[in-house]
Amino acid sequence: MPPLSPASPFGSARPSRESVVTALRAAGCVFAEDEAELLLAAARTPAELTSLVGRRVAGLPLELVLGWAEFRGLRIAVTPGVFVPRRRTEFLVEQALAHAPDASVVVDLCCGSGAVGAALAAALGRPEVHAADVDPVAVRCARGNLAAAGGRVYTGDLFEALPTALRGRIGILAANVPYVPSGEVPLLPAEARDHEPLAALDGGADGLDVLRRVAAEAPGWLAPGGCLLVETGERQAAAAVDAFTRSGLTARLAVSEELYAHVVIGSRPTA
The missing domain is CATH 3.40.50.150 (Vaccinia Virus protein VP39)
Incomplete structure (x- = not known):
């Protein structure tokens, strides 16, 4: 799973919600705001958030980035x-x-x-x-x-x-x-x-x-x-x-x- 490019605008600080939305929107994610909330909630550290966003920007399905998909109110684990x-x-x-x-x-x-x-x-x-x-x-x-x-x-x-x-x-x-x-x-x-x-x-x-x-x-x-x-x-x-x-x-x-x-x-x- 490819990480973000070294040219990532996030730097070493934890990416803000706005910067995550911008990165996702630039990658063509239609529901960038909703996806940003999920990625922010899933990440425990700035480095992990940068990695998660990078995987999504690289085209990995959101569910595989998170490791789960919501289905009728359940969190269903999904793997590559x-x-x-x-x-x-x-x-x-x-x-x-x-x-x-x-x-x-x-x-x-x-x-x-x-x-x-x-x-x-x-x-x-x-x-x-x-x-x-x-x-x-x-x-x-x-x-x-x-x-x-x-x-x-x-x-x-x-x-x-x-x-x-x-x-x-x-x-x-x-x-x-x-x-x-x-x-x-x-x-x-x-x-x-x-x-x-x-x-x-x-x-x-x-x-x-x-x-x-x-x-x-x-x-x-x-x-x-x-x-x-x-x-x-x-x-x-x-x-x-x-x-x-x-x-x-x-x-x-x-x-x-x-x-x-x-x-x-x-x-x-x-x-």
Whole structure:
């Protein structure tokens, strides 16, 4: 992580709020004032503040500079090489809770940092929480974030990672799958493109490769009345709903205009 240039205007004194805002704004940070407050609060010494600002100015995502991301009021630890949870994904959690407010078994598939599982666990009280990711780096991060909830985190490809004892028992199956079409990955903001794993972003030619795999297998894992929730893009929403329907799920699309979030919800019929 690169430090500030020796030409830093901060000198040896603790940088002021104004100087931090100016440095962040010059680097193109849209929310420079908010970011400055977070960096000032995180730094224990002038040297640490200079280092934190330098990393941010150099293009490192704010969450990786701080070591955490806020998600539904929780501080979710994030480490280099792990997908940073997005605020729009809070909408997926809200939809899950609205659909299955009494779920006792929760699975966070493609879990990344485990943010979705942690948020569901906090809201539901003390459910049985499981999570899985194909990336060992993400699994290590998620284990830390889900430890307080007693969550179990597995390494592996989608459902292959889960214990077979979960089949037919899952009340909420949240899968924040990659859904960016391969050809559009180079168009992503540098913060995502350069600092997050490709496997967490690239969803194949039309962005729905992983979603289709999840939808095809989900009915065998859901409890009667259980639900599968997957975030997708606006242009892919109709095809995603169709994939859910073809798998035998009762599907609908939920949209948040405020968060620009599109979540497909599929329920296993109760009979």
